[in-house]
Amino acid sequence: MSRIGLKTIEVPEGVTVTKDGEFITVKGPKGELTRHFDPKIKFEQNDGKINFSRTSEADKALHGTERANLASMVEGVVNGYKKSLKLIGVGYRAVAQGNKLTLNVGYSHPVVLEAPEGVTVKATSATDVEVEGISKQDVGQFAAEIRDVRPPEPYKGKGIRYVDEYVRRKEGKTGK
Template sequence: MSRIGFKTIEVPDSVTVTKEGDNITVKGPKGELTRHFDPKIKFEQKDGEITVSRSSESDKALHGTSRANLANMIEGVVNGYKKTLKLIGVGYRAQAQGSKLTLNVGYSHPVVLTAPEGVTVKTPSATDVEVEGISKQDVGQFAAEIRAVRSPEPYKGKGIRYTDENVRRKEGKTGK
């Protein structure tokens, strides 16, 4: 059984955490995040640490999830989150202009994606895409949308993949 919910969350000096009703706002050097939490979960802040508790034994999953979400918010406003994707294939390239990302990945038309607010997209090279932001959920969701445009296929390995992703290759047909 997981004990994530019982771990305390360290709050750095540069971060302020305020609670208004069921909403918690976290302000830090990189920005500000607000999230609604279930009223069954209680948060107590003292001496630079936050303790998360639940009202009943049936809220175990909600307990751990709420604690992880708050810890991710604090981590995001202090350090931020970053996902890096790589385009693999002949002629595959990406170009970022402001919040728009244009992908040429073998379709008859370029695919244009717009980054959500708070997420920045960079293309250090024509085949690399960096997605950065303070919200772990927004960064991960937009990176997944980019990858879904052309998922890596197992035979030639072409497609868009995370840099740390390992694509299992399959053997092709064998001729007689």
């Protein structure tokens, strides 16, 4: 039995959740998100609480996933999401201008990334980058794309990493 799928979602004041066919729209103080939901999972809303139920026992995983997705949407329109990254390496720096992020991370050319719609990127210092938005998926995806430009390596620890990420260091070669 899906334990996550059975949990009730509390809808905060100022947030509206509407269903239109197979799409659910969540509107809140920070914005609006719309997502397709599988028709096998039943959506019931009453008195500021949302419950999900499934039509068959074969849809256990989908039951929990759809509930978690809607909970993330509600959280996003109320508080938003933020990922912080750190550039570690000599001469590594980031500059944000509008929705473009320019990274100088040891390549012969600067790498320019454009943030998707609804995601803002800020360079709080030369080596710190913050990605913010209301969609958990979009924020996480763009942060992963930034990290993929120069992933942290285990020998010197250089690269782009999440602030809370731990990189296990390895010992280098030893001579005889």
